[in-house]
Amino acid sequence: MTAARTITFTLNGAPVTADVKPHHNLVEMLQTQFGLIGARETCGQGLCGCCTVIVNGRAVSGCLYLAVFIDGADVVTIESLDTRDHLSPVQEAFIEASAFQCGYCTPGFILMVTQLLDENPDPTDDQIKHYLTGNLCRCATYPEVLDAVKLAARKRKAAAAA
Amino acid sequence: MVTTLNPVGAKVGSQVGRSVPRLEARDKVTGRAEYTHTMRVPGMLHVKLFRSTVAHGLIKSIDTSEAKKLPGVIHVVTIDDIMKVLPHPYYGPAFHDQPILAHEKVRFVGEPVAAVIATDPHIADQAVQLITAEYEELPAVYDEVEALTSDVYVHDQLKPAGTFADLKHLKGAKNTNTALDYQLRRGDFEKAYAAAEHKFEHEFKTQKVLHLSFEPFACICDYKDTHVTFYDASQGPSFVRTEMARLLGWPENKVRIKVPYLGSGYGSKLYIKLEAMALAFSMIARKPVKIAYTMEEMFYQVTRHPCTFRIKSGVDKDGKIVARKCEVFWNGGAYADIGPRVTQKSGLTASGPYDIDNVDINSYALYTNLTPAGALRGFGVPQLVWAYEGHTDMMARALNMDPVEFRRKNLMREGREHTTSQVLKDAPIEKVMDKVTERMNWSQPFDKGTGTVRRGRGIAIAIKAVISPTTSVAIVNVSADGSATLYCGTVDMGQGSDTAMAQMVGEVLNIPTESVRVVPRDTDITPYDMGTLGSRSLFHMGHAVQRAAEEARDKLKALAKEVGEPEGSNIPIADLFQKRYGMQAGNVIGSGIYKPDYVSPAPGTGLSPNVTPFWMISGAGAEVEVDTETGHVKITKLINVVDCGKAINPKGVETQISGASIMHIGFTMFEKMYIDGGQVTNASLADYKIPGFHDVPDVMENLYIEHEQSNGPFGAKGVGEVATFCPSPAIANAIDDAIGVRITEMPLNAETVYRAIRAKQGRPLEDE
8 A cells, every 4th residue: 555645624614634545536535534424425426425525615426536636625515514502404304394204314415405505595306316326225215305495495495584 | 301291291102103314323424333244243253255166066176275375375275174062063043954164065156165364354265265165076067947857966965954744754754845834725626726717927037136235244243252242144043043052962051142233134134144154263262253255255145045936817797707726836946044934935925916716836945056035025925926027917918808906806805814824804905906006097098109118007915924933022121210121122224113113112111112111132132033124023022022011011000009109100211210219220121922822824735824913915007118129128107005003113115015016126127146157257346236326117106005914013014025016017017008018037138128029029149
């Protein structure tokens, strides 16, 4: 195995460094070096969305994204969305709409839905389904996720109006 | 918090029947829920497995020398190393047939043959590539029907575990692949069939599919010479403890199983999966070890049973079914796992929800050289319903009867004896069917389309007996400040059991569900439970929880009396403890245990007057559009109806129905493990497609009726599986209605349907 290299990047708003080997992916680095377990590797092929991480403002599959390429980047994970007192509107909506069961895929869904609503605050059903085709849920909570996205859109609008 | 002894304004039904959001919701939406697969313990080593490339063979040699040389590799392990620490390294719930690593023989492609223990998972992976093995290949058997009479034997000798009475006679059996032959005999099938006006005989098959939980299998074992701890993605920690203690020759109290959040299970994480391997490797390494599977490895652990079902019915001139014979062949793969239970427990209801006087059932558990099969959300029943509800429709069509009316004429009704001889109670079969047909507008004319797109509709109904007898134990602890804690071994893998159980505690103690703490599963702390499986938990554990909460409530009242409170006092609970112990101290602990009455099926006839404590009933209706030029099927409407007894958490019930049904759309329409010479050729999520957003029907209704379960906790029964039974046959029946083509083997993908269309036209496509 080849030698580790030190990289510097921004993680959830704070500057950090990490020692990574060429074969380490982003999920593995977040889990082993930062104790962030919200991005998870399931399919290992970038198909299920469980490993979603936001890099430089775009959702990526953390299982396919090599950690060395994070050098200098801005990385945002699911762990940054809430504070001690507040959940994000999307997180609240997922709870209220019962939009998950086992919860393994949930962080990926929530990050993608957040990105969707940033781009399109009022998506149609078809737009939601199309946007989320890269997120799979084996518990099949798709109808509830659809409800949650629409509920989150209303919550964000109400918050913006207030 | 339990605020006062007799809270003012508390009313019955304040907690049970509420759609309480999941208690663990915050951990799950913030990404902070910890699962075994993402867990680490200090000093732990990583394991990767070297797997068999042949389906059946004798191991001639294993060369681990190159792997051992790789820096970072601590051990390379074969069965010989394991037998030095565990001299009898075989495990399993029904048969002690599975070796921790392959022993002398390999029995399926993908079977673990050797293991690398290393400081880093990537090093372990690299070292596995350096291992080589030589096999003397043996002929293999893959098909379940062939396995019954084949002279290829997967096991030289059968080794029943001793747990189940009906397997004991198989001890030492040779020259057989049959791990159980369950029989039911009611009336006189042969005579009634011979005399029947109409005779029908069909064969149905189901394909090999798998659970594919999104948290892949994972287990961490930390062995010490005096005790051992597992962090385990398990649906049944009590069984894991018992079986690990047996392997070690230790008492159970030295074995601890902790279960973090479970990234679902659907039956895959039952009994022993990685635990025996993790134990052996930790004993050898004398350090904690972790095994965490990749997606590809999921295809080599456990799957659903493929099945061949030969069904034969005799019908009289009025359309009444008078005789039925069921021969069911279950493809159990190389190791029995819980297959013999699937064979027997689903075998009980193989003749369906119909009142038939003369029934013969034979249900065979068979070994083959494939990945082992186990329970998958239905314990075999979805495979049976696929067959008997297709058969029902085919008969109705042949008799020129409406499929609903044909069913209505033959349905089993409450008060009648079920095929097993148990009197049917709390089983609203007709009510469920009526709800399905009402939502389908069945009595209205239906536009079947013209041209190349044809439309059809179909229904199906089903029954399942919950497995029995099983035991659950629960503890409710009221602390000195009045807060309540529940200890129960039911594993919440996403079905919402923690919330439902807390609702039952809240209902009994008159406190908000949200204030009840449910302790994470840990066999050192949480009492015995048979396992989270077969829709048994809400009923069995629910009873135990209700009893534990009632005992705690009664003890609080006794405590009030003891400290001199007058009858009917409404003293704050905190004051009660203060009065008794002089400070905020003490506990009140209630415990509850539940095991239903049960009579074993009689040998030979398979009959029993009390074989199950409750029946599960469901129905489905589907409307489809079939493109006759491509074979593509679009499900335009799907109606699911189940009986839940009483909805403890109505939203929870709906999501169980919806999730179970969509999962089964995958099994019905496209999921299939393709196997070539015993090798799975599509072992990845890229090649094995599961349902996504676009596979959900545009119109889908998930409905329940509440027909009180008279012996259930708060009138409730389990609903985790019940919606899996009917979508498959309802869709196939709708396809037949649309284009007059009957498909008897899933998946119903475009190729299958188009081939069937061409075959019907008399110009079949060539096989691949």
